[in-house]
Structures are given as structure tokens and as C-alpha cells.
Amino acid sequence: MSTPAAPSLRTYIPNYDLMNYGGIPTVYHCHHFNLFLDQTIDDALGPDEGTKLRFIAAREASHHFIRALVTRAGALTPAERLEVAQRTFAGMGHGRLQVSGDRAGGTATGEFLHYGFSWAEKYGQKVRRRKPADAFAAGYAAAALEVAQSLERETMSAEETTCIATRAPQCTFTLKPGPQAKAVVPVREPDVRARVKPTFASATGEDTISAIAKGLRDFTAPVAGDERGLVQAFGVYVTLHLAGYYNRISYDALAHVVANKPALVPMLEDLLRESGHVCVFNTFGGILASPEWEAMVGKHSGDPQAIILGNLAIARALGFGHWTLAEYQPNERVVLRAPATYESVYYLTRHGASDRPSEYFFQGAALAIAQLAHRIDWRQKPSLTQDFYNSLFKGGTLPWKVEQTSCTACGHEYSEVVATRVG
Amino acid sequence: MDESCDDDDEPVRLEARGVVLERETGCARWLRWSVHLVDRSADDVARALPEKGHENTSRLPGLALFVLPGRHQLLLVPATGRIQLRLDIGVPHEDRAGEALRLGRWLAAQLGG
Helix, strand or coil: CCCCCHHHHEEEECCCCEEEECCEEEEEEEHHHHHHHHHHHHHHHCHHHHHHHHHHHHHHHHHHHHHHHHHHHCCCCHHHHHHHHHHHHHHCCCCEEEEEEECCEEEEEEECCHHHHHHHHHHCCCCCCCCCCCHHHHHHHHHHHHHHCCCCCCCEEEEEEECHHHCCCCEEEEEEECCCCCCCCCCCHHHHHCCCCCCCCCCCCHHHHHHHHHHHHHHHCCCCCCCCCCEEECCEEEEEEEHHHHHHHHHHHHHHHHHHCHHHHHHHHHHHHHHHHHHHHHHHHHHHCCHHHHHHCCCCCCCHHHHHHHHHHHHHHCCEECCEEEEEECCCEEEEEECCEHHHHHHHHHHCCCCCCCCHHHHHHHHHHHHHHHHCCHHHCCCCEHHHHHHHHCCCCCCEEEEEEECHHHCCCCEEEEEEECC | CCCCCECCCCCCEEEECCEEEEEECCCCCCCEEEEEECCCCHHHHHHHHHHCCCCECCCCCCCEEEEECCCEEEEEECCCCEEEEECCCCCCHHHHHHHHHHHHHHHHHHCCC
């Protein structure tokens, strides 16, 4: 049996820049985005229902993922299968997870688990958290035991009983059988390939975007978790994560709010867009400000278009999709277009055609890209501080607005978001 | 809750025998430091560290990367003169400034300072 090293199974669908790992859709995201999105779900549903949804989504996505990995690895025994699951988890930057048990249940322990560890790092000195943070690890552990024991998918439950985010010394989980979850349509690479629209090149700067994206991919290809299961690239701590997890928690939470608290729908949609702001400001910004970027691309010129093209390259390298610049009027209008995004292919596969544009992350990212290009002088090596974030994205009317004018999840030929200067 | 990397935005500057460290706000608190050398260049560092037995592990042309004991990293872009020190995230918050200063002194020693 062979255990895959983290980057070896990473592939991109050519000309679509949608990333897969072992044939399951994946993307890179940093802890700022991960913590923000999880918090958004808990804010929308309440901490108990939010945790439950995050666990269910993690377990579902992880079951397909781990099953694909152990099949590829030829892992037959429960011990071999758990080894594959655990090593992959660490290689993806999620920390170290040790799962043990049998068909009647078991336990798991975690060290440096991404959510708990990064929550403690970011907030632990100023906020006391009462609830555990690692619903994703809980779902992954449950799925690992299901696959190891050849159980039906989504029949194992898991609860995080202690968490370092609540100042416990270690993260621990109990696993026990539970009722099988309602079947949902799986979202795997072939499903994605079946739903993408014809692709196209960027109207502006395609050669630049492609070259930088390739450089970023080549650079990150061998990057994997260290012995603690932490991944650092460009000075940013990142995870290789299951796109199905992000998508399910976002769209299921939205469906719940639509059904139960319709007045809050605009607020949740704004928060889902804000996850795009958080990602672009912290991760894209961190990459742009890094010495690696300076060595790979050069010093910043002060040209906003160069920042936009660089951001599109970053998006492609992170597996978000073949984001292109369809139109650009300096300081007035930025139009991004893609033949598919990791949001749209999921939505189409899982839910069918949408009755309205629903790529919230793409929307928020486009607004943030416009802001990063026009409101930050990267030559001055800006500090990506909380105050700076607030000055760009909070506190009244922003000088840029965004509108999604076309969406492949609605059946349109491409997805398009338009950021327009308003002030 | 705050959504950016740092909530502590005040500039922090440390000095150690010709090595000046300025805290950058980064992905996590107090981990990234800009390094400025009083009378040496990034090129000097990139040449001096291998002579002292430290391996440049960078896979990027134009970038030198030295992994220091404790998983800390020193990155240099000789073409632009930029030097960045990255502390490992496992260093407790309260020890990060002290660790950065210790590494600044270590770098000064490597340069004969």
C-alpha cells in the first residue's frame, strides 16, 4: 500500500482552473476565510445548528474524499485506511488527527487542528470561546472511521468534547453510530466536468495571468503539511480544503434562512460576499506582499491593472476557477468573467439551475480585487491590519459596488461580476 | 470579530548590532519581521550564510530561503534588497518579540557583527 503525499494527487481541470485532489473538488483557503465562513454559518443558524450543519457537510464531503483516496492507495485494512486518511489530513494543512475505533464507534484526538489552533492564535487572547471549533475535523474523523470499517456513508456521528479554542489542552472527539444522513447528490470531478460551459481566455492580460498562475502552481505543488500538519506558503497558513464543505454550509444555511427567517436573507448574502473580502484581503494580499511574489513577479509598479491580473492568477492557482478580466476602465469599472467557479459547478450538480445569481464568494472577491487594485499603493508595502481592512470594507458606503450580471448556475454561458466605482 | 491578520497595529522596531527588525502585520501576530542591515546588503547575507553552513533551500530563482533552527525562515530577494524574517507559528505570542531579537543577534553574528 502507498500513502499519497499531499500534493501528488492535485490536478486542475485544464483551462478551467478548478482544482481536484484525488478526483474530489478542492481549493486553497487560509484560516481567516475559514474562521469567517464558519462563524457566518453559526451566526445564521445559531451555534448548535451551525455546528451540526458544519459537521454534516464535513462528513459528507470527507466520506467521498477518503473513499477515493483509499481506493487509489489500495488500502484494504482499517488500519491502512485510517493511515491514509490521517496522513492526507495533515498533508493538507489541517493538523494531526488520530482516529481509532471499530464499527461500534471510537475516539479521536487532534493536535494543531486548523480551526481550533488558528482560532486560538487569532482570537484566543481577547475572546473566550465556549463551543469547540473543529466541526470539520469531527466530520472528517467520522468519515474516516466509516470508510475504514466499510460502513455506509454518513452513519457515524462525532462530537468534539474538548477543544484548544476553549482553552482545553487538547482536542478530543467521541464517535458513535448514528442514523444515516439523507442522501445527497455527490459532487466529484466528473460531475464538475459535465457541467462547465465552454471556456475562454481573458480579454486582457491572458498571457500575464497564465504565466503567473503557472508559476504559483509550480511553486505550491510540492508544498505539504509539516510534521504538525501545518502548511505555510507565501507566509500565509493555508489549507487544501474540500470545496463541497464550503459550498454545502453556505447554500444549506442560505436555504434554511430563506425558509425560516426570510428577512435575514440579505444579511446572510452580504456575509457570504464578505467572505470574499476576507479571503482577498488576507490571502491574496498576503501573497502580493510576500518576498516570494517579489522574486517571482517583481516589485509592484503601481499600476492597478497589474494588481487585478495578479489577483486573477492567484485565484486560478488556488483552484477557484478560470477567472478572466473581461473589461477594465481604470478607477471606474472592473468586469470579471469565468466559465465556471467552484460555487457554480457545485450548485448546478447539487441543486440544479438557480433562479438567481448565487456565486457570493465570486461577487465579494471581485469587489475586493477592485479595492485592492485602486485603493492600496502596494509599492509602499502596506500593513494588512484590522484598521486597514475596516477602512476598506466597513463603515458606511463603499466607493465600489458589485453586481453579478450573469451566472452559470442560472444556465447562462458564463459567470460575470461587475465592480463599479460609485464614489 | 476582527477579520484581519493583526489587531495590534503599532509599529515595533528592534535593533541588534547592526540588524534592525521592524514588525510587519501578517497572517498571524508578531510573526513577520522586515530586516534592515545598517552596512550590509541582502546579497551579503545570501553569500555569508552558506559559508557558515546554512543551506539555501529556495525553489524560486531570485529568492534565497534559509530555514533556521526552530522552523523559523529567513527570506532574501537580492535583486530588491528585501529581507524578511518569519517566526514559526509555534512560538508563544509573548515570546515572539524576544525570539525575533534573538534571531537578529544571531544574524548579526553570522555577518561578523
